[in-house]
Amino acid sequence: MRLENRREHKLASHCHDLCSGPGGGLFAACFDGGIYSLDTAGGKHEKVAQHDNYASGVHWSAAQGQLVSGGYDGKLKWIDPSAEKRELRSVQAHEFWSWQSAISPDGNRVASSTGQYLCGGYKYEPAPEREPSIKVFDLASGELLHALSHVPPVESVAFSNDGKLLAAGNLMGEVRLWDLSGGAREIARWTTPDFTGWGIIKGHYYTGGIFSLTFAPDDSSLYAAGMGSTTDPAAGNGKQLWQRFTWNGDGGGEKVGAASDGEIGQGLMESLAFHPGGKFFAMAGRLFKGDWNTAIFDAESGSRVHHQNTEMRTSAALFSEDGKVLYLAGGKGQNKDPEKPADWGRLITFDVVID
Amino acid sequence: MSWSGLFGVPAFAEIAKRQQKHCILLWLCGGPSQFETWDPKPGTPTGGPFKSIPTKTPGVHFSELLPKCASISDKLAVIRSMKTGASEHTQGINLLQRGHQPRPPFTRPTLGSVLAQQLGQLENALPNFILLDPCPEGNEFKGFKAGNWAGWLGAEYAPVRVGGEFKIPDAQQLDSITGDDHEAREELRKFFSRKFANENRSAAAASYNATFERVKGLMSCAHLFDLERLPQADRERYGPGTFGQHALLARSLVEEGAPFVMVANGMPWDTHVFNHEVYQMVVPDLDNIIFQLTKDLEERGLLEDTLVVAMGEFGRTPWINQARGRDHYPNAWSLAMAGCGIQGGAVVGATDKNGVDVVESPFDEENLFATIFSALGIDPHAEFDLQGFPTFHHVENQADPIKEVLS
Numbered sequence: 237m238r239l240e241n242r243r244e245h246k247l248a249s250h251c252h253d254l255c256s257g258p259g260g261g262l263f264a265a266c267f268d269g270g271i272y273s274l275d276t277a278g279g280k281h282e283k284v285a286q287h288d289n290y291a292s293g294v295h296w297s298a299a300q301g302q303l304v305s306g307g308y309d310g311k312l313k314w315i316d317p318s319a320e321k322r323e324l325r326s327v328q329a330h331e332f333w334s335w336q337s338a339i340s341p342d343g344n345r346v347a348s349s350t351g352q353y354l355c356g357g358y359k360y361e362p363a364p365e366r367e368p369s370i371k372v373f374d375l376a377s378g379e380l381l382h383a384l385s386h387v388p389p390v391e392s393v394a395f396s397n398d399g400k401l402l403a404a405g406n407l408m409g410e411v412r413l414w415d416l417s418g419g420a421r422e423i424a425r426w427t428t429p430d431f432t433g434w435g436i437i438k439g440h441y442y443t444g445g446i447f448s449l450t451f452a453p454d455d456s457s458l459y460a461a462g463m464g465s466t467t468d469p470a471a472g473n474g475k476q477l478w479q480r481f482t483w484n485g486d487g488g489g490e491k492v493g494a495a496s497d498g499e500i501g502q503g504l505m506e507s508l509a510f511h512p513g514g515k516f517f518a519m520a521g522r523l524f525k526g527d528w529n530t531a532i533f534d535a536e537s538g539s540r541v542h543h544q545n546t547e548m549r550t551s552a553a554l555f556s557e558d559g560k561v562l563y564l565a566g567g568k569g570q571n572k573d574p575e576k577p578a579d580w581g582r583l584i585t586f587d588v589v590i591d
Numbered sequence: 592m593s594w595s596g597l598f599g600v601p602a603f604a605e606i607a608k609r610q611q612k613h614c615i616l617l618w619l620c621g622g623p624s625q626f627e628t629w630d631p632k633p634g635t636p637t638g639g640p641f642k643s644i645p646t647k648t649p650g651v652h653f654s655e656l657l658p659k660c661a662s663i664s665d666k667l668a669v670i671r672s673m674k675t676g677a678s679e680h681t682q683g684i685n686l687l688q689r690g691h692q693p694r695p696p697f698t699r700p701t702l703g704s705v706l707a708q709q710l711g712q713l714e715n716a717l718p719n720f721i722l723l724d725p726c727p728e729g730n731e732f733k734g735f736k737a738g739n740w741a742g743w744l745g746a747e748y749a750p751v752r753v754g755g756e757f758k759i760p761d762a763q764q765l766d767s768i769t770g771d772d773h774e775a776r777e778e779l780r781k782f783f784s785r786k787f788a789n790e791n792r793s794a795a796a797a798s799y800n801a802t803f804e805r806v807k808g809l810m811s812c813a814h815l816f817d818l819e820r821l822p823q824a825d826r827e828r829y830g831p832g833t834f835g836q837h838a839l840l841a842r843s844l845v846e847e848g849a850p851f852v853m854v855a856n857g858m859p860w861d862t863h864v865f866n867h868e869v870y871q872m873v874v875p876d877l878d879n880i881i882f883q884l885t886k887d888l889e890e891r892g893l894l895e896d897t898l899v900v901a902m903g904e905f906g907r908t909p910w911i912n913q914a915r916g917r918d919h920y921p922n923a924w925s926l927a928m929a930g931c932g933i934q935g936g937a938v939v940g941a942t943d944k945n946g947v948d949v950v951e952s953p954f955d956e957e958n959l960f961a962t963i964f965s966a967l968g969i970d971p972h973a974e975f976d977l978q979g980f981p982t983f984h985h986v987e988n989q990a991d992p993i994k995e996v997l998s
Contacts, residue, residue, distance in 0.1 A: 249636075250911075268636075290640050308640045333640070353872040355832040360872065389868075437728050438621060439859025440833060441872060468730075470621070472864035472914045504864075504914075522914060549913045570910035574636045574945040 237516045237532045238542050239562060239586035245276055247581025250567030253337075254552040254583070255303075257296045257317070262554075263303055264565060265291035266581055271305045273317055274583065284317040292334050299343035300375050306334035306348050312373060325378050329371050335391045340399040345381065345416075347372045347395065349404050351388020353442075359434065360441035362387055362407060370404050372416070382420040386412050392460075394449040403458055405446025408432050411460065413483055426489030428479060430464055437468035444474060447506045447521075452535065453514035457482045457492060461519050463504040473524050476500040476531075478508065480538070495519075495533070499540040501526015506551045506566075511588070512559040516541065520550035520564055530564060548582050555588070562586045612710050612896050612931060612967045613845045616702065616853040617838065617880065619903035620732045621861030622683065622924075624917050626909070627654050627870040628877075629925035630671045630942055637909035637945045640867055648936045656874035659882035660927075665936045666885055666894075668928045668996040672940020674953040675905060675921045680731035680861070683904030683921065688735070689742070690960035691987055697980065698742035702960065703851045705985060707748045709969050710850035716811045717849045718751035723840055725755020725833040726857030743977055750853065751809065753816050754837050815847050816840065829883050830876055838880045842887050845897055860903055863916040877901065885929050894930045898966050902926035902959075909946045923949045926959075932966030934998040957990030965992040 249267040257263050262274040263284070271285040271294055287307030294305045302324065303315040310332060314325035330350035337348040349370050356363030368383035369390040384404070392405045400417045409431040413424040432444045448461040457480050464475030477500070480493035505521035516532050523529035528543035529550060550566040564584045571580055624639075626632055631643035631654040643652035646664035653661045660667060676692075677683040686692065689699040700708075703720045711719030724736070741748040764773055814820060818836055821843060829835035834856040841852040862869045881901060888894040906924025907917035923942045929935065941951040961971035964985055971986040 289642075353868065355830055355835070355872055355876045357831050358833060358836070360832050389871075435857070435859070438730055438861055439857045439869075439873075440726050441859060441869065443865050443869065469865065469869065470858070470861045470863050470916075472916075524914075549915070567913070569913040570636070572908075572910050574909060574947065578636055 237511070238589040238591065239530075239532070239544055240589050241587040242546075243276075243585040245274070245279060245583040245585070246579040247272070247281065247565075247567070247583060248578045249581045250549070250551070251565035251581045251583060252291060252551050253293045254554045254563055254565040255294050255296045256554065256557060257303070258298070260556060262563065262583075263294045263296065263317070264583070265294040265305055265307075267291070267567075268578070269307060269309075271303065271313070271315060276583065276585065284322050285313055285315045287311060287313065289333070293337035293348070295337065295339035295346065297339060297343035297375055302375070304337070304339065304346045304375060306337035308333040310334055310350065312337065312346060312348055314375070314378065327373065327378055329373070331367050332388075335389060336393050338393050338395050339375075340395045341397055342399050344375050345372055345395075345399075346375055347393050347402055349386075349390035349393040351386070351390045351406070353389045353407060362389070362442070369406075370402070372402065372420070382414075382416065384412075384414060384420060386410070389445070391445045391447050392449045394451060394458075396451040396455040397453060398455055401451070401455065403449050403451070405431075405449050405460055407442055407445035409446060411446065411449070411458070411481065411489060413458070413489075422487075424483035424487050424489055426481065426483070428460070428481075428491065430477060430479065431460065431462040433463075433466035433469060433474055435467065435469040438470045441469065443469040444504070447504065448508045450508040450510060450517070452480075453510060459508050459517065461505040461508045461521070463521075471524070472504060472522070473502045474504070476503050476505050476519070476521065476526065476529075478505065478519050478533070493538045496539065499531075501528065503529060506549075507553040509553040509555055509562075510535070511555050512557065513590070518553045518555070518562060520546075520553040522549040544586075546584050548584070560588055562588050611712065611848055611850060612898070613849065613893070614706050614710070614851050614898045614900065614931075614963070614967060615838075615841050615845060615884065616851070617877070617899065617901040618853055618855040619860045619877070619901060620684065620729065620855055621680070621858035622903045622905045622907055622919055623860040624862070624866065624870060624907035625671070625923070625925040625942075626907070626917075626946060627656055627867075627874055629653060629657075629669045629927055630946060631655075632909075632944065632946050635945050637911075637947075639911070641870075648938065651938050654874065656870065657878045659878045663882060663885055666889070666929050667881075667935060668933045668937040668939070669925060670927075670939050670954060670959075670993060670996065671925045671942060672949040672952050672954055673906070673924045673926060673959070674949050675924075675955050678905065678919045678921050680858070680904060680919075681734065683919070684732060684735045686956050687902065687904045687959075690956050697983070698739050699983070700742035700744045700748060701740045702963065703750055703853050704741040704744050704748040706851040706967065706969075708744055710967065712848070712850070715848065715850075717815065717844065717847060718809070719850050720748060720750040721841075721844060721849055721852045722750035722752045722855065723754040723837040723852060724752060724855040724857075725837055726855070727756050729857040732855070732858050743975065743980060743983070754840070755833055812847070815844060830879050832876055834876060835880050838884055842884055845888070845893060846891060862907070863912065863918055864914040866907070866911065866915060866917045868915070881927070881929070888930060896931050898931040898933065898963065899929045900926070900963065901928070923947065928966075928996060932968070932998055934996055937996045939993055939995045952995075954993055955990075957986050957988060958993050961986045961990045961992040962996060965997055
């Protein structure tokens with residue numbers, strides 16, 4: 237697999253999340269709080285909803301014919317982008333940020349993760365949660381279906397492809413896995429020390445965590461992405477990391493794959509996306525040191541088959557439904573003159589070529 | 592009766608303690624963001640994800656990460672218009688610790704060393720300059736810590752560094768030596784030392800003497816540095832992290848008469864990466880520490896004689912970089928003070944709507960040091976008593992204190 241024919245579109249602010257809508261259109265969740273309908277051909281992007289803080293997630297439900305978005309205002313919003321009154325419902329899901337949200341593959345449930353990192357110990361271990369760290373809502377009614385516990389902050393959440401499982405990962409590299417069929421039963425939890433760093437060089441606290449989770453196409457394993465451990469939280473110089481886990485009957489997890497040291501550099505990886513064909517996945521984020529911030533990996537062998545440096549921080553990677561296009565959304569650094577037109581967000585589009 | 596004996600008389604010691612001025616410096620090394628603390632700009636392109644909240648002071652808002660400080664804003668003074676000239680840590684730390692640009696080959700003493708000289712008491716068993724810093728590392732701050740704190744004042748005014756991994760070692764008198772034996776050995780050492788100094792005119796001997804005096808003092812008060820002796824309820828109130836625990840220790844040491852205690856914790860405020868992800872934790876920690884410290888000092892009748900300063904070496908950029916961080920920014924930043932000589936509720940200076948520049952009452956490190964000295968009753972423009980040196984003042988250039996924050 238290769239990526240060719242790069243196109244770049246400017247957005248007003250950093251794009252945190254991206255989804256495909258009806259007819260292959262795109263929607264973006266941005267730092268200015270806006271949920272935008274993107275016109276990549278014309279370059280004119282229309283705001284369809286507004287959060288009171290950074291927008292962190294956006295998802296299209298074909299079943300409901302609606303968008304649902306999440307934000308650092310702790311809210312989930314139900315949106316009909318074609319209606320005159322677009323915001324259909326707003327739910328205060330959390331007291332703190334919605335770090336990340338995910339929609340079930342059938343389009344009927346949305347999950348959102350939260351949690352403020354507060355000092356809980358001498359070494360600044362995270363304090364226990366003050367509210368449930370993950371909530372699952374019914375998209376049709378807005379009803380809360382499940383409130384699940386974890387150790388905050390919980391930075392990532394994902395449904396399995398059959399919609400039965402829910403996974404969530406936190407700052408400390410702890411993954412919890414629930415079976416949502418017939419309730420919400422925790423079936424496994426495990427911790428990988430590789431995704432979090434305790435500062436030695438500049439400050440004693442934890443940084444990093446698992447920023448993206450995605451299930452393998454057959455739901456037999458779970459992929460996690462983030463940044464490898466670093467002793468200098470101010471540098472952002474941990475490894476560009478993904479790891480693959482399976483879980484077992486006794487409630488634990490086992491690492492069964494990982495990025496090869498020779499194929500990765502340093503920097504925070506924020507997004508994982510499987511190609512619809514199921515044989516490859518993309519990982520993208522920020523480059524600190526090395527020569528790529530976006531790479532394609534062979535799902536079976538784990539080896540890197542292609543890499544690119546898009547020269548931006550990428551927060552979202554998304555393949556088109558037909559697998560012919562890869563969208564990467566994120567942003568450059570913010571303009572140093574805030575009075576200049578805001579255009580630091582970026583959407584980069586590649587054609588996907590499978591040899 | 593010797594001076595040390597005089598301080599052993601409870602009534603006299605109590606009077607001396609009450610009249611003693613103190614200063615606690617909460618050193619926020621790395622450069623804390625003004626946007627997530629004292630000068631929030633919610634809803635602007637530079638504001639970040641945290642909102643602002645009203646404070647007890649009408650019309651004044653702090654970051655939502657400082658709710659406890661908002662509730663005692665009438666006891667805090669905030670300067671929102673610091674404009675200094677050093678944008679790198681080593682230069683910034685030196686500037687905000689010494690209050691002046693370098694003038695080689697002379698080394699200006701740090702604030703703590705000057706206050707140790709000015710506020711320290713004769714024969715004080717407790718060190719006059721205590722540095723509590725449980726984080727042994729810290730890049731540029733580590734380099735600074737290894738350097739010359741006391742400058743031309745001499746080693747007598749350098750800090751005693753304690754905290755975390757820096758326990759006071761070997762400060763217990765050996766069981767095999769009686770108190771009388773110990774005193775006799777000390778007298779013998781003093782005799783030879785004086786003889787050596789007189790015959791050789793040795794500055795080194797004077798430094799050794801100062802060190803021995805300090806060790807002797809530390810042996811008598813080493814228990815005061817033990818976190819474990821502090822009441823559990825107090826330890827819980829200050830929060831479990833190293834910064835909170837050592838801020839509590841600072842309060843305890845001030846109660847015991849220490850004139851200057853600096854609490855540092857490495858360089859956690861240097862958030863080039865994950866600014867908002869880190870500040871969601873470190874700012875609430877600071878919020879609680881300032882609140883507890885101010886409340887405790889007030890309840891103990893010590894606030895009016897104790898100046899608390901919370902500051903770093905600069906602020907952070909309005910714009911957010913590609914690594915979701917904020918970088919160094921000396922052009923427009925904030926700090927807070929409370930206690931001795933400070934006008935509670937004062938908010939001085941202002942920045943523009945995006946926090947890019949100071950638009951009202953810019954102040955620099957000289958104004959700040961003049962303010963600190965004035966608040967503590969020290970003439971900011973007095974000359975140092977130095978022989979064979981050019982004339983140096985506590986604060987050069989006749990810089991004015993920030994009168995609006997002085998009570």
